[in-house]
Amino acid sequence: MARGLQKIEAQQKAQAKKNAGGKSNLKARAAAFKIVCPSCKLPLSDYKNFKEHFESKHPKLPLPTEESLAPPA
Ligand SMILES: [Zn+2]
Known part of the structure; x- marks a missing residue:
């Protein structure tokens, strides 16, 4: 159970990282x-x-x- 939860947390963190990266890409694009x-x-x-x-x-x-x-x- 705890393992499954950790996996979900890791996935959420990875997703958050992805989202943040997308945002900074957009920013860089706007700055262009x-x-x-x-x-x-x-x-x-x-x-x-x-x-x-x-x-x-x-x-x-x-x-x-x-x-x-x-x-x-
Ligand atoms: Zn014009």
Whole structure:
């Protein structure tokens, strides 16, 4: 009986570890989006992607500079 309980506890711990790992992965992924389009709030991973997005989605708007989009250090 006690053995079975330990097994369940171990499984729960393993599951918790998995969940925590998933969370940190998600965080890392969110951190990969450094730039948010000021016009439509779409997150983009870097200025190159942003430029491509902006030129195709908002061709009538002036392209913001990389400096104006970077979050304050
Ligand atoms: Zn946009």
